[in-house]
Amino acid sequence: MARLLVLLALFYAGLAHAEGTLYLYNWNNYISQATVERFEAQCRCRLKQDYYSDNEEMLAKLEAGAAGYDIIVPTGNAVESLVRRGALRPVDKSLLPHLKNIKPDYLDTWFDPGNRYSVPYAYTVTLIGYNVEKMRALKLPTDTWALIFEPNYLEKIKGRVTVLNSQRELMAAAMKYLGYGVHEKDPAKWEQAKQLILRAKPYWATFSNSTYIK
Template sequence: MRLKPHLLASAMILAAAAAHAEGELQLYNWGNYTSPEVLAKFEAETGIKVTVTDYASNDEALAKIEAGGSGFDLVVPSNSFIPIFLEKGLIQPLDLSKLPNHKNIAPEWMDVSWDPGRVSSVPWQWGSTGVGVNTSVYKGDINTSAIFLDPPEELKGKINVTPEMMDAISMATLYVGGELCSEDPEVLKKVRDVLMAAKPSWMSMDYGMEDKLATNDVAASMYWNGAVMRARLKNPDVKFGYPKEGYVLFMDSVALLSDAKNVEEAYKFMNFIMDPENAAGLSAFARYGNGIAGSDAFMPDDMKTAPEVVIPEEFKAAGQFIPTCSAKAQEYNTAIWTELMK
């Protein structure tokens, strides 16, 4: 049966309204970091279609969004980048009345230095940067940044360094005994020298080391704890080392872009991931902690005791969050990095 023209027009209007009500959302996130199961659950419950676009580094995300016209609604920067996004006016303060699950943020992740009171971001995942090592190749001490900064013979030519500028420079700074975001020329010269001296022993500077560590395509990598756990689940010879000289902690958080088009959908998504069960779902996929109180009850059993996730007591004090560096420190860091990447 064909509809009469006026009825057909009404039906088309209703269909369009329903489609708009379902909505869409553009999420800009780190690669291999977003649980397909959690996205499917969100879409089933809300009707909102989420499109995820990947990036590889904080600097890449910042440059893309600062250029304008990205079309993204949400971004997931690391802690030291949240103040930069705010200062540049790229993200907007949150309307907490639209986030009833905001109360689920664990106290230690609420009044954080980079976003006191969590008024501009909500937790995604947190973890540490250390070293992943295939212990079938190297059986010595892995709890040191010497793994990639002064490599033992067994590892030379088999090492990857993940090209995340602030992680690599911060790990090198701690290794030479300096303070993070240092402006001290003597410290920075040591950082530059140790990195440049180590580089000939590296095989690559790349991402995507989970499978390569597991298959021994690389024997060691400066890398993130969750990804190393995923590699270990494929190959028990892979272990995560916490450098005793100091290592980096991070918290990636979701922020609402100032030019977001799908604002209400974005609020629904942020509220959704602060539900303890959904936060645990994100962790179950990426293998990082999440910052939401009550999520432990829904965590996979193998994460509750995993040495990559539960930091051993002896190494807890060595972990540091990277602060937001001064413009001068950032200029020095960029100069070192530019030379290293040549």
């Protein structure tokens, strides 16, 4: 199954001061250069981006003292931690007239009730990407997570599988494959997911959140 994520635009407490420049801390390849150019032309400002590959990297950098960002774009589960640290400034909703156009299902979330510090930016899913011709030639199934977890399939593509470098994403995929929910509280079931990953790991090439889109 696909793993669902909600991305959020966050207003960081360590605001930048350089006039005419907006500093954005974002995931790699989330905004095309064409979009950046249109934004700069319309807003008559310069957009400067720094990139990170997962929430842990972003949180560690901010914890180490990184500052100067106007907006941060993490996934929803990182918001609670940032709020708890006092790293975010409240959003001035009077400056967001189009907020009313966002579907209510994505507002007033558990990690930011009332959207005091964050607003939805995008909604994405985690999927399996594959080379259609290769999978057909090898007669491998492409409609199941077994493709990346089961050795009888993996031995045909050993060293050619990249998985996300995210414990949240990978454990969720393993739990779903085993038929368990991601909110499962039974330690034994989480241990099963762990062992499933460890069994498959020797067949994988690497863990990465960005090289698969190069």
